[in-house]
Amino acid sequence: ETGVTQTPRHLVMGMTNKKSLKCEQHLGHNAMYWYKQSAKKPLELMFVYNFKEQTENNSVPSRFSPECPNSSHLFLHLHTLQPEDSALYLCASSLTSGWTDTQYFGPGTRLTVL
Amino acid sequence: KNQVEQSPQSLIILEGKNCTLQCNYTVSPFSNLRWYKQDTGRGPVSLTIMTFSENTKSNGRYTATLDADTKQSSLHITASQLSDSASYICVVSDPGSQGNLIFGKGTKLSVKP
Numbered sequence: 001e002t003g004v005t006q007t008p009r010h011l012v013m014g015m016t017n018k019k020s021l022k023c024e025q026h027l028g029h030n031a032m033y034w035y036k037q038s039a040k041k042p043l044e045l046m047f048v049y050n051f052k053e054q055t056e057n058n059s060v061p062s063r064f065s066p067e068c069p070n071s072s073h074l075f076l077h078l079h080t081l082q083p084e085d086s087a088l089y090l091c092a093s094s095l096t097s098g099w100t101d102t103q104y105f106g107p108g109t110r111l112t113v114l
Numbered sequence: 115k116n117q118v119e120q121s122p123q124s125l126i127i128l129e130g131k132n133c134t135l136q137c138n139y140t141v142s143p144f145s146n147l148r149w150y151k152q153d154t155g156r157g158p159v160s161l162t163i164m165t166f167s168e169n170t171k172s173n174g175r176y177t178a179t180l181d182a183d184t185k186q187s188s189l190h191i192t193a194s195q196l197s198d199s200a201s202y203i204c205v206v207s208d209p210g211s212q213g214n215l216i217f218g219k220g221t222k223l224s225v226k227p
Contacts (some may be wrong), residue, residue: 004157042118043158045161087163090157099145099207099214105157 003027004106006091023091023111030043031097031103032074034066037088037108049074050097065083071113081113117141118206118218126224128197131194135221137187137204145207149178151221152201161189161202194225 004025013019032070034046049068062081063085064065065077088108094101118139127133139147146165150158162171162178164187170179175192191198201220208216 039217042219045215067202092157097214099209102148102160105159105217107155107157110155 003104004091004093006089006106006109008109009107009114010110012114013078013113015081015083017081018077018079020078021089021091021111023074023076023106025072025074025091025093025104025106027093028102029093029095030071031094031101032071033092033094033103034074034076035090035092035105037090043090044094047076048097055097078111081111083113086111086113118204118216120202120204120218122219122221123219124222124224127194127227129194129196129225129227131193131225132192133187135189135191135202135204137189137218138169139185139187139204139206139216139218140217141185141206141208142184143209144182145209147178147180147187147207149176149187150203150205152203154200158203183190190207191223196225196227199223 007022031050033048036044045058046060046067052068063080067075090108091106092103094103121136148163149161151161152158161176162173164171164180166182177190180187201222203220204218207217
């Protein structure tokens with residue numbers, strides 16, 4: 001678990017708040033991902049960064065804003081969220097974004113929107 | 115639409131018993147299939163990865179099988195332990211999809227003493 005870390009582990013916020021999720025990987029990988037995991041649903045890919053460049057935005061609402069300042073760090077900025085955005089947000093990294101590379105996941109941030 | 119279906123949705127077994135989890139997929143073209151284990155409150159961890167040419171792969175007490183013709187995979191857990199309690203997620207790589215991975219909903223396994 002020390003390979004990919006996420007903070008905070010738990011977050012409760014109101015719909016008018018602004019908060020940020022942080023992800024850091026210590027594996028020397030070049031690709032990083034944000035996923036949303038809701039109860040009884042498959043993991044949903046949100047964003048993909050490869051060598052700091054965003055390569056995928058999977059039709060995610062603009063109230064979620066990613067930032068990748070370097071290959072080791074990934075942020076997800078949150079503002080004016082809805083209660084249905086409550087979920088486990090997982091960060092992952094892989095050597096590259098190619099389909100042969102295994103993705104390593106962080107522990108996730110459990111987000112509750114009131 | 116490419117999909118990955120897992121069964122059962124949940125399973126309860128006694129410690130020491132064996133169990134088998136199923137994964138059916140319709141992803142085409144198909145490149146590889148992974149099984150992940152996700153403990154409660156943690157991120158998924160890769161257990162096995164198989165390409166279309168591999169039929170079986172083991173990782174300790176976990177053995178995954180793959181039939182690329184019928185598009186079915188199974189994960190067999192031998193001599194279950196309490197620490198095996200987790201969700202097991204089947205993931206298929208689709209080179210043509212965004213992010214390349216198609217996730218199943220997972221099977222929630224509970225091992226009871």
